[in-house]
Amino acid sequence: xxxxxxxxxxxxxxxxxxxxxxxxxxxxxxxxxxxxxxxxxxxxxxxxxxxxxxxxxxxxxxxxxxxxxxxxxxxxxxxxxxxxxxxxxxxxxxxxxxxxxxxxxxxxxxxxxxxxxxxxxxxxxxxxxxxxxxxxxxxxxxxxxxxxxxxxxxxxxxxxxxxxxxxxxxxxxxxxxxxxxxxxxxxxxxxxxxxxxxxxxxxxxxxxxxxxxxxxxxxxxxxxxxxxxxxxxxxxxxxxxxxxxxxxxxxxxxxxxxxxxxxxxxxxxxxxxxxxxxxxxxxxxxxxxxxxxxxxxxxxxxxxxxxxxxxxxxxxxxxxxxxxxxxxxxxxxxxxxxxxxxxxxxxxxxxxxxxxxxxxxxxxxxxxxxxxxxxxxxx
Ligand code: NAD
Ligand code: ZN
Numbered sequence: 001x002x003x004x005x006x007x008x009x010x011x012x013x014x015x016x017x018x019x020x021x022x023x024x025x026x027x028x029x030x031x032x033x034x035x036x037x038x039x040x041x042x043x044x045x046x047x048x049x050x051x052x053x054x055x056x057x058x059x060x061x062x063x064x065x066x067x068x069x070x071x072x073x074x075x076x077x078x079x080x081x082x083x084x085x086x087x088x089x090x091x092x093x094x095x096x097x098x099x100x101x102x103x104x105x106x107x108x109x110x111x112x113x114x115x116x117x118x119x120x121x122x123x124x125x126x127x128x129x130x131x132x133x134x135x136x137x138x139x140x141x142x143x144x145x146x147x148x149x150x151x152x153x154x155x156x157x158x159x160x161x162x163x164x165x166x167x168x169x170x171x172x173x174x175x176x177x178x179x180x181x182x183x184x185x186x187x188x189x190x191x192x193x194x195x196x197x198x199x200x201x202x203x204x205x206x207x208x209x210x211x212x213x214x215x216x217x218x219x220x221x222x223x224x225x226x227x228x229x230x231x232x233x234x235x236x237x238x239x240x241x242x243x244x245x246x247x248x249x250x251x252x253x254x255x256x257x258x259x260x261x262x263x264x265x266x267x268x269x270x271x272x273x274x275x276x277x278x279x280x281x282x283x284x285x286x287x288x289x290x291x292x293x294x295x296x297x298x299x300x301x302x303x304x305x306x307x308x309x310x311x312x313x314x315x316x317x318x319x320x321x322x323x324x325x326x327x328x329x330x331x332x333x334x335x336x337x338x339x340x341x342x343x344x345x346x347x348x349x350x351x352x353x354x355x356x357x358x359x360x361x362x363x364x365x366x367x368x369x370x371x372x373x374x375x376x377x378x379x
Pocket of ligand 2: 047069070
């Protein structure tokens with residue numbers, strides 16, 4: 001390849017300051033170093049996690065930075081020591097990695113890789129502590145090891161899943177974060193028994209995928225909880241059977257759900273990032289067997305408060321990143337579910353914009369409109 005080993009100049013959407021619109025700039029992308037790959041990003045989308053760190057209201061500010069972690073692309077070149085990826089491979093980046101060697105990667109129960117687990121405050125590559133992006137020699141920081149709001153990005157090989165080259169990247173890119181996260185939170189973590197009742201807090205892409213996962217697992221009642229009533233009609237397509245808007249009630253939503261379900265739901269999955277919703281999601285599960293799963297990314301100072309008796313009464317609280325999927329091992333199989341038509345992703349994609357209009361995706365999320373907006377870096 002003509003570009004291998006050389007600096008590539010390309011366009012990237014740079015966040016110079018917290019909360020200010022991204023600006024499309026020409027950046028220099030250094031070649032991948034040992035155990036790294038450089039990927040041409042074709043499609044990327046916006047997840048709420050990008051927005052939290054861009055707003056930096058409840059998170060550590062790291063700027064200037066290139067955000068983005070939900071994407072699909074093609075390997076352009078590989079660094080020293082990379083053996084399982086080659087130029088031309090179709091890949092999905094993942095914000096949390098899999099080194100395949102640590103105790104977590106070797107455990108069937110964990111995807112919290114010691115080396116590459118999500119780190120939202122690091123803005124550099126773990127190999128040498130430097131950024132691969134620069135403008136006029138000034139470094140631009142990375143985000144969660146992926147920084148996909150760029151035509152080219154450099155990632156550790158452990159944060160890159162190689163997928164079926166037949167899979168359409170403009171569709172399966174949404175599996176690289178939100179959809180797999182929600183799906184796995186239900187199927188792998190909450191594990192609702194057949195015929196059970198599940199509450200889903202937050203009906204964005206992650207929550208809708210959690211509803212879909214609950215449906216696939218065999219839940220018969222799926223109660224969607226959201227403050228935005230505009231979400232409800234759409235959520236029926238994802239298996240939600242009933243809805244609760246906490247704003248419509250003058251008592252705690254836990255009580256509303258307990259009344260609807262004869263004492264509490266069997267499972268709940270929280271996909272809002274709001275601490276109150278996290279507490280509600282735990283307290284609304286049935287005593288004796290209820291399990292709540294937290295997925296939303298909390299404010300950095302958030303504290304979870306509940307009476308210990310809620311645990312003694314045999315309720316379980318869990319949390320998950322990426323739906324407990326191991327990125328490199330499991331994500332290619334999630335893509336295969338789509339290829340076999342066992343999982344639909346098109347219904348999650350409501351908007352699409354060219355790279356130059358990336359800020360529109362932020363506006364849509366701020367307004368709570370649509371589900372996922374695909375950003376096309378190519379055209
Ligand atoms: P989104 O903004 O599209 O959807 C969030 C929904 O939650 C919205 O519909 C909003 O109205 C609703 N909501 C907000 N506060 C609420 C409350 N108090 N009660 C009820 N509903 C409320 O976001 P998304 O992209 O679907 O992401 C959802 C969450 O999941 C975010 O916090 C994101 O950071 C997190 N996330 C976590 C992981 C992980 O691996 N754990 C991965 C991806 C995303
Ligand atoms: Zn995400």
